[in-house]
Every structure is written in C-alpha cells, then in structure tokens.
Amino acid sequence: MTLRQPEPYGRPDKRRAITQAARRVFGRDGYTRASMDAISAEAGVSKRTVYNHFTDKEQLFLTVALEGAEEVTAAIAQIMDRHLHKIVDLEQDLIDFSLDRVAAVTSFPDHFALVRAIEAEAAHIPPPILKAWIAAGPQTGHLRLAPYLRRIADRGLLEIDDADSAAAHLTLLTITDVNQQTFYGAVPLPQEEIARLVTRGVRAFLRSYAPTTP
Amino acid sequence: MTLRQPEPYGRPDKRRAITQAARRVFGRDGYTRASMDAISAEAGVSKRTVYNHFTDKEQLFLTVALEGAEEVTAAIAQIMDRHLHKIVDLEQDLIDFSLDRVAAVTSFPDHFALVRAIEAEAAHIPPPILKAWIAAGPQTGHLRLAPYLRRIADRGLLEIDDADSAAAHLTLLTITDVNQQTFYGAVPLPQEEIARLVTRGVRAFLRSYAPTTP
DNA sequence: TAAGTACTACACTGATTAGTGTACCTTGAA
DNA sequence: TTCAAGGTACACTAATCAGTGTAGTACTTA
Numbered sequence: 086m087t088l089r090q091p092e093p094y095g096r097p098d099k100r101r102a103i104t105q106a107a108r109r110v111f112g113r114d115g116y117t118r119a120s121m122d123a124i125s126a127e128a129g130v131s132k133r134t135v136y137n138h139f140t141d142k143e144q145l146f147l148t149v150a151l152e153g154a155e156e157v158t159a160a161i162a163q164i165m166d167r168h169l170h171k172i173v174d175l176e177q178d179l180i181d182f183s184l185d186r187v188a189a190v191t192s193f194p195d196h197f198a199l200v201r202a203i204e205a206e207a208a209h210i211p212p213p214i215l216k217a218w219i220a221a222g223p224q225t226g227h228l229r230l231a232p233y234l235r236r237i238a239d240r241g242l243l244e245i246d247d248a249d250s251a252a253a254h255l256t257l258l259t260i261t262d263v264n265q266q267t268f269y270g271a272v273p274l275p276q277e278e279i280a281r282l283v284t285r286g287v288r289a290f291l292r293s294y295a296p297t298t299p
Numbered sequence: 300m301t302l303r304q305p306e307p308y309g310r311p312d313k314r315r316a317i318t319q320a321a322r323r324v325f326g327r328d329g330y331t332r333a334s335m336d337a338i339s340a341e342a343g344v345s346k347r348t349v350y351n352h353f354t355d356k357e358q359l360f361l362t363v364a365l366e367g368a369e370e371v372t373a374a375i376a377q378i379m380d381r382h383l384h385k386i387v388d389l390e391q392d393l394i395d396f397s398l399d400r401v402a403a404v405t406s407f408p409d410h411f412a413l414v415r416a417i418e419a420e421a422a423h424i425p426p427p428i429l430k431a432w433i434a435a436g437p438q439t440g441h442l443r444l445a446p447y448l449r450r451i452a453d454r455g456l457l458e459i460d461d462a463d464s465a466a467a468h469l470t471l472l473t474i475t476d477v478n479q480q481t482f483y484g485a486v487p488l489p490q491e492e493i494a495r496l497v498t499r500g501v502r503a504f505l506r507s508y509a510p511t512t513p
Numbered sequence: 514t515a516a517g518t519a520c521t522a523c524a525c526t527g528a529t530t531a532g533t534g535t536a537c538c539t540t541g542a543a
Numbered sequence: 544t545t546c547a548a549g550g551t552a553c554a555c556t557a558a559t560c561a562g563t564g565t566a567g568t569a570c571t572t573a
Contacts, residue, residue, distance in 0.1 A: 094519090095518090095519060095520085096519065096520080099519085099520075113422075115331070115419055115420070115423075117329065117331035117332055118331055118423075120559075120560060120561085121560075121561065121562080122559095122560075122561090130520080130521090131520060131521045131522070131523095132521095132522095132523095132561095132562090133520075133521070133522085133523095133563090133564095134519080134520055134521075136561090136562070136563080137519075137520080141561090141562095142561070142562090198422065201418060201419050201421065201422075202419055204415060204418065204419065204482060205329060205415050205416055205418065205419025205420075206329070206419075207415065207482035207483075207485040207486065208327075208412065208415075208482075208485040209329070209332075212486070215486065223479075247499070250499050250503070253476065254472060254500070254503050257471045257472055257475060257476055258468060258471060258472070261471060261475060261479065262467065262471055265437075265475065268418060268421035268422075269421075271421040271422040272421065272426070272429065285461070285464050286468070289464070289468050289507045289508075290507075292506065292507040292508070293503045293504075293506040293507035294503075294506070308549090309548085309549060309550085310549070310550080313549085313550080334529080334530060334531085335530080335531065335532080336529095336530075336531090344550085344551090345550065345551045345552070345553095346532090346551095346552095346553095347533090347534095347550075347551070347552085347553095348549080348550055348551075350531095350532070350533080351549075351550080355531095355532090356531070356532090
C-alpha cells in the first residue's frame, strides 16, 4: 500500500468530487459503515471511476485523511499568525486565538468527523501510515505553535523553559478540553460554555507560564 | 432501546462469559467489524444464547460499555484513595497518582479499546445513551477527583478557586496528554517517555495551582 | 478521420453478517 | 419421574458490500 497515488490520473474535477464526497461520507458514517457505492453516488460519479482513481477503499480513506490534515493545518497556521503575531493583551489574544482554533474544528466538520474515525481505527491502521497522519496533522499543530510562544517568551511576556511542552499544554488546556467534551463537535455545546472552558484554560496556562515578577 | 436488560435472565456464568468476550472482540475490532459469531465463539457459547441474553448487537455493546465504565471508575477510585488521601510530597504524590492512573488504561486494554470505539460512534449513539455513558465513565473521574484536590487546598498545599476546573486541568495535563499520544494505548510509548510527559504535566499544574507564598 | 483517454451504466461474484427458527439436549427442582 | 428453563447445533434468510468486467459513450489530439 502506498501513501499516495503518485502519477496524476484522470480529470482533476472528478478526483476532487470523489475526495470531497469521501470526506463527507467517511465523516458521517465512519470507515467501515461508509460504502463505496454511497461515496460514488454522493460524488455524482460512476463507482468504476472511483476505482479508476483510487485502488482501494483504504487508499481513498488515507488520501482524504492526509489531504484534509494539510488543509486544516494551513487554516490553523493562518489563525496563529492572525492572533499571535502582534501581542497586545496576552490573555485576551490567547483566548481569541483559542476560540478561533476551536471554531476551526466546527468549520471543518467533515474532516474532524474523519479524525474521530481515524482515532477509532488507530489499532487497525498500519503504523507507518499512522505516523504519516500524526506528522501531517496533530503534530504540526504543536510544532508551529511552539515558535510563537518562544517569541512571546523572548519578549518577556512568558517564562518558558521548553516551548514544545508549553505548546502542548496550551493546546490541552483549551482545544483538547473542548474537543473531548464535544466529541470533536459531534455533541453540541453552547458557545458561552465553550468560552468559559477556553477562558479558564488560558488563565491556567498563564498562571503556569507567566513570568515571576518579583 | 433500553439502557439495561432489567430482569435477570439465564445462567449468570454464561452472561458473564458473553460480556467478557464482547468486550474483547468489540475492543479488538470496533463496533461494526465485530461480528456476533465471533463474540459467541470467543465466549464459548451458542450464538442463540447470546441473542437470548441480549436483544441486539447494539444493546450488547452498550451494556458492556456501561459495565466496563463502572469497573474502571471503581479502580480509579482506589488509585485516588491510595495516593491522594495522605499527602507527603505533593509533587511526587501527584506524579505517582497520575502514573498509576495512566497505567490503569493499559491494565484495562479491552475497555479502553472500547472507549475508542465509542468515541468513534459518538455521532451514531442516541444522545441519552451517550449521556449515560459520559456520566458512568469520564465524568465521574472528574467529580471524584475534585474533592481530593479541594481537601488538599484546604490544607494550604494548593490554591484552588474552582475544584472542578482544577481536576479537569490536572487530568488534561497528564492522562489526556498521554492518551492522545498513545491513542488510548493502541500505540506504544516507552515508560520513560510517559513518565516525562506526566512529570511535566504535574509541574505545570502545580505552577498553576500552587499557593502564592509571599 | 482515427486513436486514445477518461467516464458511465450495469450486471455480477463472492463473501460476510445480523438475526431467526427449530429440534434436541442437560440439569435441577418438585 | 416429570417438567421447565436454559443451552446447543445448525440451517437459513435477507441484506450489504468491496471489487471486477464489459460494452459503450464523449472529448481531445494528432
């Protein structure tokens, strides 16, 4: 099994229609429940065309997962830049950043439904593929956040020993908390409750990483 | 669909064999992949007997999930009592507590594999049932931890405003961090790495909730 | 016009699976 | 001994689904 179909094949619009549909259906139904018939129907494409573009159900799933991860990573990178480039009020900026980051989950519902599916399938996914997925998605999140925190710390607004840990902790205290409670958006949570969780998470983070002003 | 089979039916040893086997098979294969034939075979029981005890695949799954959650909750309660009743060295005690709590995940591999399955199915599980699951499992974890932290704070070893938040944060910074990286134990992580994650999580928690000693 | 590429419609295979029906066996209590 | 509850073995239905094969169509390029 290869990670990606290397040579381009077929009409790009068809390929796109297939991956879009696959994302929706995989997300809605999960890997096993999702049927190739449903995907081809949703894509408005013959089932044969699906199999001409992708050798396998498995390969289609992984392609969609990795491409989606890249899209989301790009979106999150933008959010980081928007909120963490110029810091005005650190607490408020971190809260706004985290709220936007949480909102990204709901604005890519298909992808994050798919993330749930991957986590469920973790034990059935070959380790190298799983590694590729982690590298493309979750990990890059931390890796990109860390330098921002480092820079903020260099300006004396935070006291950070290990920027990677700090990035992980900020993520855990905000996004992960919300994601756990909403099952990645599957269970709705009122916006004010989300804001409450994020705010208390950011405050805890700041208490932990604020510079000791003597 | 009812939450539990109310009236007892059949020989308890058979019922037990079925739920044990179901836990293993659901955990190993996930809900959809797991077949009732496989479960009955694993239980050493006729398939008909399975259907005499449980009306449905779905009902069997939910029964197993809820019963497992209760077992794990009981085990975690013991761990809390062991480590958080008498505090000697707060940091060390919290680290030991968290490591034991992480170890509980690996010592109930079938159940936590099943937890992954539930999280994947979250969108397909009727909300009241999902609520029952959350109440039986994850939530009780926080609810039970909070009073311990409250008591420690009352002794002046922590400065806690909202004990529930503090419990959530401690959990996030330790167990959740490890669980995310290991996919609930599906991907192995060396013990020393686990210890590193937990230690840095506890330290961050303490920096955040340590009393300000003027 | 000829050839090649991509897509479609559709039938089909082979395998798996949830759930049922039934006839028969085992065991313990009355 | 009799009876009834619970278990077993096994055959069976109806449905679903991954993946293939094929004959034909549309569009592009030489």
